[in-house]
Amino acid sequence: MAVTGTNQSPPALSATAHDGDDSLPVVLIHRFPTFTGSLFPSLPTHFRLLDLLTTDASNLQSATAILCVGPPPPVTPEFLDRFPSLKIVVCSSVGVDHVDLPECRRRGIVVTNAGSAFAEDVADYAVALLIDVLRRVSAADRYVRAGSWPVKGDYPLGSKVSGKRVGILGLGRIGSAIATRLAAFGCQIRYSSRKEKPSLPFAFYKTALDLAANSDVLIACCALTDETFHVINGEVMTVLGKRGVIINVGRGSLVDEKELVEFLLRGDLGGAGLDVFEDEPHVPKELFALDNVVLSPHSAVVTPESIGTLQDVVIGNLKAFFAGQPLISPVID
Amino acid sequence: MAVTGTNQSPPALSATAHDGDDSLPVVLIHRFPTFTGSLFPSLPTHFRLLDLLTTDASNLQSATAILCVGPPPPVTPEFLDRFPSLKIVVCSSVGVDHVDLPECRRRGIVVTNAGSAFAEDVADYAVALLIDVLRRVSAADRYVRAGSWPVKGDYPLGSKVSGKRVGILGLGRIGSAIATRLAAFGCQIRYSSRKEKPSLPFAFYKTALDLAANSDVLIACCALTDETFHVINGEVMTVLGKRGVIINVGRGSLVDEKELVEFLLRGDLGGAGLDVFEDEPHVPKELFALDNVVLSPHSAVVTPESIGTLQDVVIGNLKAFFAGQPLISPVID
Numbered sequence: 001m002a003v004t005g006t007n008q009s010p011p012a013l014s015a016t017a018h019d020g021d022d023s024l025p026v027v028l029i030h031r032f033p034t035f036t037g038s039l040f041p042s043l044p045t046h047f048r049l050l051d052l053l054t055t056d057a058s059n060l061q062s063a064t065a066i067l068c069v070g071p072p073p074p075v076t077p078e079f080l081d082r083f084p085s086l087k088i089v090v091c092s093s094v095g096v097d098h099v100d101l102p103e104c105r106r107r108g109i110v111v112t113n114a115g116s117a118f119a120e121d122v123a124d125y126a127v128a129l130l131i132d133v134l135r136r137v138s139a140a141d142r143y144v145r146a147g148s149w150p151v152k153g154d155y156p157l158g159s160k161v162s163g164k165r166v167g168i169l170g171l172g173r174i175g176s177a178i179a180t181r182l183a184a185f186g187c188q189i190r191y192s193s194r195k196e197k198p199s200l201p202f203a204f205y206k207t208a209l210d211l212a213a214n215s216d217v218l219i220a221c222c223a224l225t226d227e228t229f230h231v232i233n234g235e236v237m238t239v240l241g242k243r244g245v246i247i248n249v250g251r252g253s254l255v256d257e258k259e260l261v262e263f264l265l266r267g268d269l270g271g272a273g274l275d276v277f278e279d280e281p282h283v284p285k286e287l288f289a290l291d292n293v294v295l296s297p298h299s300a301v302v303t304p305e306s307i308g309t310l311q312d313v314v315i316g317n318l319k320a321f322f323a324g325q326p327l328i329s330p331v332i333d
Numbered sequence: 334m335a336v337t338g339t340n341q342s343p344p345a346l347s348a349t350a351h352d353g354d355d356s357l358p359v360v361l362i363h364r365f366p367t368f369t370g371s372l373f374p375s376l377p378t379h380f381r382l383l384d385l386l387t388t389d390a391s392n393l394q395s396a397t398a399i400l401c402v403g404p405p406p407p408v409t410p411e412f413l414d415r416f417p418s419l420k421i422v423v424c425s426s427v428g429v430d431h432v433d434l435p436e437c438r439r440r441g442i443v444v445t446n447a448g449s450a451f452a453e454d455v456a457d458y459a460v461a462l463l464i465d466v467l468r469r470v471s472a473a474d475r476y477v478r479a480g481s482w483p484v485k486g487d488y489p490l491g492s493k494v495s496g497k498r499v500g501i502l503g504l505g506r507i508g509s510a511i512a513t514r515l516a517a518f519g520c521q522i523r524y525s526s527r528k529e530k531p532s533l534p535f536a537f538y539k540t541a542l543d544l545a546a547n548s549d550v551l552i553a554c555c556a557l558t559d560e561t562f563h564v565i566n567g568e569v570m571t572v573l574g575k576r577g578v579i580i581n582v583g584r585g586s587l588v589d590e591k592e593l594v595e596f597l598l599r600g601d602l603g604g605a606g607l608d609v610f611e612d613e614p615h616v617p618k619e620l621f622a623l624d625n626v627v628l629s630p631h632s633a634v635v636t637p638e639s640i641g642t643l644q645d646v647v648i649g650n651l652k653a654f655f656a657g658q659p660l661i662s663p664v665i666d
Binding site: 120121124125127128129131132135136137138140141142143144145147149150153154155157158159160161162163180181183184185186280281282283285288294295296297298299302303304305306 | 453454457458460461462464465468469470471473474475476477478480482483486487488490491492493494495496513514516517518519613614615616618621627628629630631632635636637638639
């Protein structure tokens with residue numbers, strides 16, 4: 001998750017500027033050296049922040065809480081060994097595939113994520129990608145900017161959004177927000193999820209394959225786990241069919257990217273709207289020439305307006321942890 | 334309204350192939366020579382079609398019905414003088430600004446439009462343009478295709494859609510469909526329209542200026558009339574403000590395009606999503622370099638899936654006229 005762009009000149013990371021009041025609870029900051037943003041200006045007023053990149057490790061044996069910011073480095077068993085007192089890993093992202101969840105559970109360490117802070121932003125963007133692919137918005141914009149309209153005439157029509165059967169892979173906070181939006185377009189919503197949700201008015205399919213067989217569009221917005229790695233594979237693409245569309249706002253590896261490129265190049269898939277890729281920031285160059293794909297640099301996740309909400313979730317989780325209260329957004333493995 | 338693209342190789346116009354059964358009611362076809370599409374394959378089974386471009390005018394004195402297809406030539410008083418028996422002008426478009434409505438009323442000629450056939454398609458596209466401008470979808474796609482992501486880093490964040498105050502200019506079929514969709518995004522809908530609609534849960538503003546003063550985004554989807562020509566002028570843009578966004582899916586001349594370009598170039602407006610222009614297919618070239626605008630070649634109006642619905646509306650209006658029944662979609666001037 002990239003919440004600050006390099007073009008945005010964010011202020012320096014708060015943790016490097018303020019080690020904070022000695023009487024405050026200690027929170028370790030886990031980040032890549034390249035992450036220099038400051039998401040959480042209120043953080044130092046509540047906690048004593050110790051940046052793992054700039055703090056002497058011998059001081060950290062008693063730390064119980066770690067905050068992962070930016071797209072953080074992996075939280076592996078070896079990493080956890082360095083912090084024997086650790087009880088909580090607070091992540092500023094929705095996806096926590098950088099954290100070894102089974103290992104955390106084994107050690108009694110709880111993990112929290114961004115909760116619903118970004119659900120609206122991701123859902124908004126997913127809908128934009130879907131309409132864009134079906135109605136060819138970005139491609140038509142290129143057509144106009146290239147000066148082709150007066151020369152080549154009208155741009156070919158796209159395909160209708162209303163009425164489409166949309167299969168949502170993962171009906172969590174983001175998936176539900178997507179469903180609410182697309183239902184208002186008159187799309188027929190169906191889903192696949194770890195568990196059926198009988199209270200919802202949408203058809204449930206047990207597998208991605210069944211979902212694909214009953215959908216015109218597949219939207220991937222589930223967590224990336226061992227079970228969901230390449231959940232959209234060649235078989236699913238075949239069943240989705242030549243006019244089928246894939247939208248991915250989850251993680252790149254939910255989709256077998258190599259297969260996806262092959263299917264698109266052969267014309268065996270109708271189109272794709274991709275915000276995430278298997279080897280970011282690298283995007284398969286074969287896609288650059290295709291007008292039935294929309295390519296997005298992991299932009300769905302957040303807007304400046306949502307960062308305040310994220311700060312509330314992060315600080316709320318840390319405060320609840322230190323107060324022994326229920327956490328706001330624990331990750332259920 | 335352009336319902337067939339030059340890249341789509343439509344079949345030849347039905348009217349030129351079938352003059353039809355002499356016992357069927359006569360319908361004149363009004364089109365530009367450049368229009369060669371066939372929207373309505375069922376038409377010749379119901380009516381005897383006489384193409385004005387290929388039929389001897391002396392045979393047309395008794396004709397009572399005209400169907401305007403493609404983007405048709407203007408229906409002026411001089412044009413109407415040629416058909417003294419005319420009682421109905423059936424248009425295949427939503428907008429009927431090519432028809433002299435007061436003159437038709439004066440002569441007792443009724444006019445029908447496409448009704449709600451395209452409302453969903455236009456509304457879907459309007460929402461896509463809105464999210465695209467706010468979240469920079471097309472611009473980010475250009476960024477990725479240019480290979481900039483690995484070189485320049487993350488693309489700057491866009492602005493949140495959910496919660497935005499969206500002012501809809503014209504709450505007819507299209508405006509209402511836009512409102513339904515954007516309400517599901519958590520946008521705050523308000524509108525300006527010829528008449529207040531007290532049954533709707535949206536705030537009403539009497540003028541475009543008042544609406545702009547209370548909106549973050551203005552969406553133009555009203556009919557183009559003498560009253561709405563340049564309804565979004567420099568004063569409205571000033572009130573909308575530097576972060577304000579204009580979406581136009583109505584007619585180019587609803588917006589003072591010259592002013593719009595100036596405002597955008599000066600940075601006095603946040604962005605624009607434009608499907609229509611004052612001198613189509615010509616788009617102001619100054620806009621081509623801007624990343625906060627999305628340019629679309631009059632694509633919002635229709636998808637192939639909607640053409641069947643349009644055919645039903647067109648044939649339904651003509652059948653109702655010849656049977657003396659109430660029309661499906663009369664234009665209320």
